[in-house]
Amino acid sequence: MPETARPDHRYGNRPTMKDVAARAGVGLKTVSRVVNGEPGVTPDTERRVQEAIDALGFRRNDSARVLRKGRTASIGLVLEDLADPFYGPLSRAVEEVARAHGALLINGSSAEDPDREQELALALCARRVDGLVVIPAGDDHRYLEPEIKAGVATVFVDRPAGKIDADVVLSDSFGGARDGVAHLIAHGHRRIGFIGDQPRIHTAAERLRGYRAAMAEADLPVHDSWVSLGSTAPDRVRTAADAILSGPEPVTAIFAGNNRVTVTVVRVLADLDRPVALVGFDDFELADLLRPGVTVVAQDAAQLGRTAAERLFHRLDGAPGNPQRIELPTRLITRGSGELPPAD
Amino acid sequence: MPETARPDHRYGNRPTMKDVAARAGVGLKTVSRVVNGEPGVTPDTERRVQEAIDALGFRRNDSARVLRKGRTASIGLVLEDLADPFYGPLSRAVEEVARAHGALLINGSSAEDPDREQELALALCARRVDGLVVIPAGDDHRYLEPEIKAGVATVFVDRPAGKIDADVVLSDSFGGARDGVAHLIAHGHRRIGFIGDQPRIHTAAERLRGYRAAMAEADLPVHDSWVSLGSTAPDRVRTAADAILSGPEPVTAIFAGNNRVTVTVVRVLADLDRPVALVGFDDFELADLLRPGVTVVAQDAAQLGRTAAERLFHRLDGAPGNPQRIELPTRLITRGSGELPPAD
DNA sequence: ACCGCAACTGACAACGTTGTCTAGGCTCTA
DNA sequence: TAGAGCCTAGACAACGTTGTCAGTTGCGGT
Numbered sequence: 186m187p188e189t190a191r192p193d194h195r196y197g198n199r200p201t202m203k204d205v206a207a208r209a210g211v212g213l214k215t216v217s218r219v220v221n222g223e224p225g226v227t228p229d230t231e232r233r234v235q236e237a238i239d240a241l242g243f244r245r246n247d248s249a250r251v252l253r254k255g256r257t258a259s260i261g262l263v264l265e266d267l268a269d270p271f272y273g274p275l276s277r278a279v280e281e282v283a284r285a286h287g288a289l290l291i292n293g294s295s296a297e298d299p300d301r302e303q304e305l306a307l308a309l310c311a312r313r314v315d316g317l318v319v320i321p322a323g324d325d326h327r328y329l330e331p332e333i334k335a336g337v338a339t340v341f342v343d344r345p346a347g348k349i350d351a352d353v354v355l356s357d358s359f360g361g362a363r364d365g366v367a368h369l370i371a372h373g374h375r376r377i378g379f380i381g382d383q384p385r386i387h388t389a390a391e392r393l394r395g396y397r398a399a400m401a402e403a404d405l406p407v408h409d410s411w412v413s414l415g416s417t418a419p420d421r422v423r424t425a426a427d428a429i430l431s432g433p434e435p436v437t438a439i440f441a442g443n444n445r446v447t448v449t450v451v452r453v454l455a456d457l458d459r460p461v462a463l464v465g466f467d468d469f470e471l472a473d474l475l476r477p478g479v480t481v482v483a484q485d486a487a488q489l490g491r492t493a494a495e496r497l498f499h500r501l502d503g504a505p506g507n508p509q510r511i512e513l514p515t516r517l518i519t520r521g522s523g524e525l526p527p528a529d
Numbered sequence: 530m531p532e533t534a535r536p537d538h539r540y541g542n543r544p545t546m547k548d549v550a551a552r553a554g555v556g557l558k559t560v561s562r563v564v565n566g567e568p569g570v571t572p573d574t575e576r577r578v579q580e581a582i583d584a585l586g587f588r589r590n591d592s593a594r595v596l597r598k599g600r601t602a603s604i605g606l607v608l609e610d611l612a613d614p615f616y617g618p619l620s621r622a623v624e625e626v627a628r629a630h631g632a633l634l635i636n637g638s639s640a641e642d643p644d645r646e647q648e649l650a651l652a653l654c655a656r657r658v659d660g661l662v663v664i665p666a667g668d669d670h671r672y673l674e675p676e677i678k679a680g681v682a683t684v685f686v687d688r689p690a691g692k693i694d695a696d697v698v699l700s701d702s703f704g705g706a707r708d709g710v711a712h713l714i715a716h717g718h719r720r721i722g723f724i725g726d727q728p729r730i731h732t733a734a735e736r737l738r739g740y741r742a743a744m745a746e747a748d749l750p751v752h753d754s755w756v757s758l759g760s761t762a763p764d765r766v767r768t769a770a771d772a773i774l775s776g777p778e779p780v781t782a783i784f785a786g787n788n789r790v791t792v793t794v795v796r797v798l799a800d801l802d803r804p805v806a807l808v809g810f811d812d813f814e815l816a817d818l819l820r821p822g823v824t825v826v827a828q829d830a831a832q833l834g835r836t837a838a839e840r841l842f843h844r845l846d847g848a849p850g851n852p853q854r855i856e857l858p859t860r861l862i863t864r865g866s867g868e869l870p871p872a873d
Numbered sequence: 874a875c876c877g878c879a880a881c882t883g884a885c886a887a888c889g890t891t892g893t894c895t896a897g898g899c900t901c902t903a
Numbered sequence: 904t905a906g907a908g909c910c911t912a913g914a915c916a917a918c919g920t921t922g923t924c925a926g927t928t929g930c931g932g933t
Binding site for chain 1: 921
């Protein structure tokens with residue numbers, strides 16, 4: 186065997202425009218024109234080029250194209266967990282908007298870890314995504330400043346950016362929680378528990394604030410043992426719920442801070458012999474089929490994603506102006522669990 | 530104003546290695562070495578370069594890097610709908626494996642449209658993803674042949690590839706459905722309905738086959754009006770269920786072909802006055818909390834994704850051998866709905 | 874028959890990075 | 904002290920594409 190083995194072409198053995206040009210007996214640029222549907226090519230030439238393309242199985246290398254053109258036609262999405270039923274629809278909505286703008290979506294899960302969020306976001310920037318949609322895990326996003334300055338459009342969703350000024354789209358967590366708790370109060374409850382996500386997460390803090398506001402507006406005291414913030418892992422939530430329900434001043438109702446908390450609380454309540462009212466933040470599938478149906482403060486995840494993505498492309502199209510804060514309303518959906526009377 | 534305006538740098542105004550080199554007073558390649566942590570740079574030089582990098586906010590352009598190196602360290606995932614609770618965890622699992630191999634994940638939703646699947650898959654190939662994980666919407670994947678030949682590792686999940694030979698990872702749809710239906714038969718049912726997805730979808734066809742096999746093994750006839758395949762849109766499923774339940778020979782049990790069908794059937798049955806047994810393919814959150822709990826044939830979406838992604842990277846690492854077909858077992862989870870006796 | 878003009882085509886540089894190769898300076902040994 | 908050898912550093916080409924520009928051809932009009 187002579188050592189004339191073809192040099193390892195890196196992409197397997199992909200034909201390039203040069204190969205196509207050689208085969209068709211035309212210039213490189215002519216192939217480029219055909220591939221991109223640019224005018225100024227005779228039908229006859231075009232046919233020859235097209236034949237060569239088909240014969241070789243050529244496909245344009247967008248990677249190289251990007252280098253020349255400067256836009257990658259891709260955007261990045263950093264979220265917490267794609268497997269969470271709240272983020273699936275959000276991601277899909279972002280994808281649809283991207284698709285409408287001819288862009289692809291690269292997404293990454295931060296697993297609620299600020300370091301991983303940063304690592305992901307910067308990796309996306311290195312890929313030169315045109316824009317970034319971020320659901321913050323951390324509370325300091327100054328690391329994105331150089332990127333934003335360099336032209337990476339950035340929109341935050343669900344939670345505001347930390348320590349930088351940027352577009353943000355979020356649900357009215359404060360108002361939603363306040364309304365949900367007021368709903369329980371209107372049905373006669375005076376001792377209401379709150380179980381939420383970790384307090385460093387903005388939405389969790391806002392919802393707690395809403396809870397406190399509703400209680401204060403009704404002149405109701407809030408006993409420390411009624412409030413529990415922390416991980417949304419089932420075990421933690423279960424423990425918290427048990428504690429809140431069995432304390433010296435047992436609550437007659439619980440407000441759950443997000444969908445994961447809600448479903449765990451539903452499980453806990455199902456094993457209880459006395460009825461306890463429940464309102465949860467976030468709607469979830471089948472909430473209507475449970476007995477009683479679960480009353481929720483619903484936010485529209487898809488709408489959040491859509492709005493954020495549209496804002497992003499708006500910026501990419503050169504929309505000027507200061508960063509905006511867009512707040513979407515929530516909606517109380519009554520299904521039974523929130524209308525149970527207090528079992529005093 | 531003289532017209533000496535800086536030429537529009539395409540990426541906003543990003544510094545390049547050349548800029549860093551100029552600022553640090555070193556050669557271009559030296560910057561490259563520092564950025565990539567290659568040896569052969571004096572600590573002093575390295576410091577100067579690092580300072581320049583920080584001062585300019587330089588970030589390596591991976592797009593250009595890819596062009597040189599040939600590997601993009603990214604893989605593509607084409608699935609049906611990221612918002613579907615079955616695909617969220619699958620996607621997340623693929624992402625985790627990719628992350629472990631230092632790769633990013635680009636995903637796209639085909640919306641169960643073969644044309645869109647092809648468009649997406651080819652767009653990903655144009656981006657030169659290193660590999661592709663595909664959940665087929667169509668049944669002809671010959672369009673991927675040139676790509677695969679050119680070195681794009683490709684693994685199909687959940688459904689086999691059409692008309693090409695490739696690695697595939699799937700659940701045992703046939704066996705799972707057969708077991709589920711046999712379970713109903715074991716509980717005394719003789720008239721059992723089947724509602725499934727469109728028959729062109731492989732899993733749907735397999736599950737129907739499993740249903741028929743179980744019925745045949747028990748010497749039970751299958752009345753045409755008991756079987757309904759089609760879209761999984763709630764309206765369609767509701768209509769189908771109504772028809773099956775009210776026909777001349779009304780069924781006493783229903784086998785639902787996937788999670789979307791199951792939840793709609795649950796809704797229909799909830800409005801019924803006679804009890805009808807139900808077993809569904811796919812597990813879903815809260816299935817245990819419904820009354821009765823929903824008995825399901827569970828498949829592990831995350832495990833499917835993980836297995837497929839690992840197979841993919843295995844191939845990328847040069848694993849030889851013919852395409853493999855990996856079939857994962859399903860698991861029957863009894864919760865009550867499948868154990869209801871026939872209400873004859 | 875010649876000029877002007879438009880339509881078509883291709884040579885070439887550039888995008889930002891990395892691999893190769895060579896130059897220069899230093900240390901170490903004989 | 905000269906030669907060998909190592910370490911650092913930079914010049915240069917290449918990756919596959921697109922923008923610019925200049926060359927060639929053919930046509931119509933005078």
